[in-house]
Amino acid sequence: MDFRKIDNLSVDCVVLKLEENGLNVLLRKRTLNLYNENLPMVDDWVLPGHYVLKSNNLGETANRVFKELTGENHLNRNQFRTYGNAARIKSDKDLLWIRSRGAKVRTITVAYYLIIASNKDLLKMDDSIKWFNLKSLPQLGFDHHQIINDAYDDVKSKIITDPLIFDFVPIKFTLNELQLAFESILDVELDNRNFRKKVSGKPYIVPLDEKQKGLSKKPSRLYMFSRDVYSQVVETDYIINK
Known part of the structure; x- marks a missing residue:
């Protein structure tokens, strides 16, 4: 397997689950502090995701994200949109984060949503990963608020006629x-x-x-x-x- 990443192609996953308080999305904590007063401190939340490896296709990358969270494969993934706008990464925090990872500033992201049954638990739950209600999201990095809204719109448009x-x-x-x-x-x-x-x-x-x-x-x-x-x-x- 070729573990080299394609540094301008990523997959982000909108992991959804129904809880007692309504529909929730899984977010990962993002922190970076370079202790330089001229550089911003990054302390917010993002969607779980990965850069695509040279030996993986998009679906395999989405499944890799899910398996890291649950220990299981997830076959019911739904690809719903691709984000490639040249200006999608523009805030100082996002630019600093990208450069600290040695990645390309312009990244194309393919988005999936993955649904977890209400009686299922995640394998990994700690302070770095947390469920948030869609109606009370925290501060998010990149354009992840838009990606979450687009995923929710896609679910609502399909759920009456499809078996989602x-x-x-x-x-x-x-x-x-x-x-x-x-x-x-x-x-x-x-x-x-x-x-x-x-x-x-x-x-x-x-x-x-x-x-x-x-x-x-x-x-x-x-x-x-x-x-x-x-x-x-x-x-x-x-x-x-x-």
Whole structure:
């Protein structure tokens, strides 16, 4: 394997997860202090990412980022946009950071979003990496605020017709969990009865002979998403109607 990097081509990953407080994105702490009063101190947050190695393709680079965070491969990655504007790296902090890494000032970034199910945990969690709610993001480096907004817009545009929603919930989920996921991501309120009627008629949302465990209230029935059945559905239909 050729471990040399292509120093003007990178991959950034918008890792998304639903928590109780809503949709969250994973960010990595970025710090640099050269103890020079003429140079700015860098202390903010960025998306996890890597430069592309000469022996890797773009998807492999995105998977390398995810594997470092979780210890697992991630096949459901979604490439949504490329950022190559000549002026995208222009702040003093960003320029200092790039030059300290010996990289090119003009870098082309291919962006992916990767979805983690709500019941999954990351392998690596420390002070250098943290979940942030999309509605209360910290100070971000580069154009990462724009990349996050673009990823969110892409998710919202696809989630009604594509099966992205099932990546956000556990493999075995309740209809209530599925509804809450739609409501949280789309920032809408859905009629409970109509929602259940709509999704119950979908052949790829398969009822199981299992119920939730460990709850004091009446346990709800569990369901699974069948990708095989979904791929055989010929007609184009909305998974839900907003």
